[in-house]
Amino acid sequence: MMQTELANALVEAGRFFFSRGWVPATSSNFSARLDDERALLTVSGRHKGRLSSDDFLRVSIESGFSLEVGRRPSAETLLHTQLYAREPAIGCVLHTHSMPATVLSRLTEGALALEGYELAKAFPGVSTHESTLTIPVFANDQDIPRLAAEVDAWINRHGMPVGYLIEGHGLYTWGATVDDTVRHVEALEFMLECELWLRRVG
Amino acid sequence: MMQTELANALVEAGRFFFSRGWVPATSSNFSARLDDERALLTVSGRHKGRLSSDDFLRVSIESGFSLEVGRRPSAETLLHTQLYAREPAIGCVLHTHSMPATVLSRLTEGALALEGYELAKAFPGVSTHESTLTIPVFANDQDIPRLAAEVDAWINRHGMPVGYLIEGHGLYTWGATVDDTVRHVEALEFMLECELWLRRVG
């Protein structure tokens, strides 16, 4: 896909997420892989429901640094680029900031186990509701390199999850394409909302 | 109705369900009867809020097989065709995947009894809120023929319900026309949401 197509797909994703209330107050950030070296990432502090082609910049997958003079990427760039660097099959990373992700991340120690959901099959390689999706929850940290190291350490120990939560902060998930990753956001947000209700009603 | 009209009505239904969050992550599937032998069914894995005429194919009501070379129907085709085969008055079958259907199906053993709802009158033959709607809940099963046999056995024993739930998976309901069936989805989703709140607040 060309850069403009990828940007348009991310703009569209932002519109959808905004309509659901998953990207409040300029939170969240989106990215897509351009090639082996570069990714396209949302510029810091933009309204995610009204993104324009001007709200993206190119960053280095290796360093996480901006490749455009005088333009600052999101503070959390490293959380995107570490995934592109470690897994060539990843073409998109989406960070959303919904109420269920925020609340559950504060109520869960270590990892959230999603079990018994048909929608688990939204993820590649999952063929039955009997699979368990393990979603690690990391303590929030304003020191992003340190937080990225935590994420790397967890993946080294447990293997690649389908997504993870940051406490009081939201959800990260990824996929081969923007469309796949939007589907993963939908599936995880759905299961997180179910978990909230199961904890209350169950 | 002609095939194009039926497809358009299902496209419209998908748009509405998507706006309500009832068809997340390409879940759910929709069908309508074409004649005694054939039904129109959504192709597997499409976005149910953005269906086009290309996202449907014709299947055999008797076998559940695709009547179009090289196109795969949804995995759950048999759950649609068994209803058309057993009941000539059924013209549409809609499967949705909402949070309330998913959560309640996991909290209910055997069957859910919906009682005291004026909206029960949305179903043909129901003339008073004093009727009880019995919604069976089946264990989820990736073996669709086996699951279809469970559904058949239940109907043989108890008669035709207005709809049923699959655990962690969602709702099936049906009607004479697409419009009637959309109304049945709305009525059941409404009563399921009420049940969730009644269990919590009541």
Add this chain to the structure above:
Amino acid sequence: MMQTELANALVEAGRFFFSRGWVPATSSNFSARLDDERALLTVSGRHKGRLSSDDFLRVSIESGFSLEVGRRPSAETLLHTQLYAREPAIGCVLHTHSMPATVLSRLTEGALALEGYELAKAFPGVSTHESTLTIPVFANDQDIPRLAAEVDAWINRHGMPVGYLIEGHGLYTWGATVDDTVRHVEALEFMLECELWLRRVG
């Protein structure tokens, strides 16, 4: 206001209520006063989010009967006309069918007292949040004349409320104009949703 203007205002109200999920599955019905003798009422069974000028008919305020040959008004016409007959200042009656109204009506004996809400001031004659709005809850009844008699008896005893609930069935409210009555629906739906949460969290 002319009949077409009143019908347009009710069509618009239906679109808004549908967007909020307050008129599911062709439930609910709307009316507006034409003059001392006649009111305009929604035809039975129409989709309240997609009303057209054809979905209304004129009924007699005195008898509740249709004034148009061969067209049937909603089963609940009498619940509208009794209000026009008893109170000349009433120009519009709206019946909605939301989840909070349905759930709270099933959990409340006799009457619901709404206290401490600034939004109580949405109703004429209410100038402070310290007022209590008493919302009677009537048992649901398919015998509408009998239910209408219950409503009349309550009003004779307690005076005119700002609205009432029917158990498992929904909300009735009214006002001088369609705009005023839409505002009353919004205010009551808001307070009912607050009450649900107060009962759960409080």
Add this chain to the structure above:
Amino acid sequence: MMQTELANALVEAGRFFFSRGWVPATSSNFSARLDDERALLTVSGRHKGRLSSDDFLRVSIESGFSLEVGRRPSAETLLHTQLYAREPAIGCVLHTHSMPATVLSRLTEGALALEGYELAKAFPGVSTHESTLTIPVFANDQDIPRLAAEVDAWINRHGMPVGYLIEGHGLYTWGATVDDTVRHVEALEFMLECELWLRRVG
């Protein structure tokens, strides 16, 4: 910014808040600073989701009085002008009236402490989720000068909060620009909704 630009920004804010259900039944009011002496404020009782340029008037920041003959500002004008008068950096004040703000304000004594939220960083000068946002809750009062004095006394004692709640009445927040203040409303509404769920599920 010119008056028309400010009015347009407030009209747009109202549309967004209405889509979220945060300004029911003509509740809420919005304002923006024109200069050192004057602010633009919504006229009393207008539908906040359908504001037009005609729904605003100019008021004196010093007195809170209307500067337009025969046009009445909102009853709560003083709660806006006191903020412009005390803090030159404030360019916009938004009052919303959501369910979570209404319910939490009734369940909280004194002040609500928002802790552990990444979204706290939506406010100027907040650089970490470890900060605590203290949101005072004032008893509702139809005597606005008396209520404004309460607000002033609290700020004198504790310093400027990022916003405050009035019991059973809603949220006030402010910022340098309309865009900033809309972001503050989004961030506070998000955290209030999280708090409701944390109290229920946690």
